Amino acid sequence: MSNVCIYSAVCGIVITVFIVFILVYDVKSFSKFSLEDGWVEYLSALLSFLSSVILLFTFFKIKKIDNSRVKWSIFLMSVILFILAMEEISWFQRILEFNLPELMNGNSQNEMNLHNFGTNYMENAYYFGVYFLIVLVPFLNQNKPEWFTCLFIDFLIPTRGMMLIGCVVAGYNYDMWNVFFMQFIFYTSILILTVIFIQSKFRTERILILLTLGVIFFSQFLFLKKGEFFTRTWDVTEYRELLLPVGLLFYSLLLYGRSRNIEKHKGLKLKTVLWKPLK
Structure with missing residues (x-):
């Protein structure tokens, strides 16, 4: 596993343990931190913004490579992450205290953002999009059936450790625990971690997988047990939306590291291949 992947895995585990500690120690503080304009919201926005900036640097760093799909895919991801950051803080509406434009009158929370026009659809698209990118893609990349072939841009595929x-x-579920989509992610994650644990030949990776499994089961148990004491039933989703940008930040750093490798080896041609990731 690369250092970026090890750090991302450890970071996910440590952050979850810290969040669970807050939950066990003081449920009221757990809910308070997740409220609008709380540190969880601002940190989520900051991490998404940092990821956007890193991807923008990556875009300019590899602008001379021969694969335009790679370049513009990175640019598109940078734009999407910038929008996510701004949506998280409602485009500075509450900070700058400006009135809501008439165009936004149908917003379910009367805020300057787009995602509250269809909160459930937007949230599910965001959750599944990130899950697909940093979990399903690298897993399918290394475990595809012989009959399955699909062109994919090798530069963009996360490494296995990112999963x-x-x-x-x-x-991270409470109010959405009974939603099929979220249970699919939960049980699929358990299955995937079990498979890569069996496949792994590296002691560090196997330890991290076991720790990840333990953290998933323990945190999910506590969220379900303590959820009735949340100020809002969806408080835990705010913490989920904090951890997702953490994963995207490490993914952005991974791509930036690959762009530096390409810069060091001038003349290297980046090709679109059949599910063969750049190490």
Whole structure:
């Protein structure tokens, strides 16, 4: 496993343990921190913004490579993460205290953002999009059936170690626990971690997988047990939306590291291949 992947896995585990500690120690503080304009919201926005900036640097760093799909995919991800950051803080509406434009009158929370026009759909698209990118893609990349072939841009495929932080998020459920989509993510994550544990030949990776599994089960158990004491039933989702940008930040750093490798080896041609990730 690369250092970025190890750090991302450890970071996901440590953050979850810290969040669970807050929950056990003081449920009121757990809910308070997750409220609008709380540190959880601002930190989520900051991490998404940092990821956007890193991807923008990556875009300019690899602008001379021969694969335009890689370049513009990175640019698109940078734009999406910037929008996510701004949506998280309602485009500075509450900070700058400006009035809501008439165009936003249908917003369910009367805020300057787009996602509250269809909160459930937007949230599910965000959750599944990140899960697909940092968990399913690297897993399918290394475990595809012989009959399955699909063109994919090798530069953008996360390494296997990145899956761990994506799987940790699967244990952040309370109000959405009975939603099939969230249970699919939870049980799929358990299955995937079990498979890669069996496949792994590295002691460090196997230890991290076991720790990740333990954290998922323990955190999910506590969230379900303590959820009735939340100020809002969806408080835990705010913490999920904190951990997702952490995973995206490490993914952005991974791509930036790969762009530096390409810069060091001038003349290297980046090709679109059949599910063969750049190490």
